[in-house]
Amino acid sequence: MAEAERIIGTPDTPDDGGEETAPGVSGAERQRTGDERRPGRGRRIAVLFAVAVFAYALDLVSKTIVVAKLEHHAPIEVIGDWLEFHAIRNPGAAFGFGGAFTIIFTVIAAAVIVVIFRLARKLYSFPWAVALGLLLGGALGNLTDRIFRSPGIFEGQVVDFIAPKGFAVFNLADSAIVCGGILIVLLSFRGLDPDGTVHKD
Numbered sequence: 001m002a003e004a005e006r007i008i009g010t011p012d013t014p015d016d017g018g019e020e021t022a023p024g025v026s027g028a029e030r031q032r033t034g035d036e037r038r039p040g041r042g043r044r045i046a047v048l049f050a051v052a053v054f055a056y057a058l059d060l061v062s063k064t065i066v067v068a069k070l071e072h073h074a075p076i077e078v079i080g081d082w083l084e085f086h087a088i089r090n091p092g093a094a095f096g097f098g099g100a101f102t103i104i105f106t107v108i109a110a111a112v113i114v115v116i117f118r119l120a121r122k123l124y125s126f127p128w129a130v131a132l133g134l135l136l137g138g139a140l141g142n143l144t145d146r147i148f149r150s151p152g153i154f155e156g157q158v159v160d161f162i163a164p165k166g167f168a169v170f171n172l173a174d175s176a177i178v179c180g181g182i183l184i185v186l187l188s189f190r191g192l193d194p195d196g197t198v199h200k201d
Helices: 002-009 027-037 041-069 102-122 126-148 172-190
Strands: 076-079 083-090 158-164
Touching (some): 041 083, 126 172
Antiparallel strands (some): 083 158
């Protein structure tokens, strides 16, 4: 009788180390659920978008002021002739390269934005969040020009105005993209992945 009660009263136990799995749940779904419970991801995504919004807003405001106050006017000397604010329209990529491929650069900028959103799903690294935020804000800044400025949609010319002596004219979106790219290179050399994994030699 005692043996029968023991058999009846003992619940089935999983044979996978104590972790019960709901019927019909695949390994990929379990992994995705584990990723969502992993602490810090939400904060890192918030950092990414906060940096992106800041970079984008700064670029948008600066270009609005330049178009209203500086375009079709003489350059403004900031540091003698070493640094000037000189408004130009750039049909090419950052720093004036590739002026004949405006549509191609527009597609590339849109593709970069899509890739960043996909990477954000596995983002657990604060430095990567800052780097991707800079890239996203800069790409959105120049893409906005491509879409909404003359001569037409997806062929718009980017507003550039920062003109160091002996160097190409650029804008704050270009600066954000370059800074984000440099940070990503440094993080890669250190072996740090977007998901927080560190690779050691």
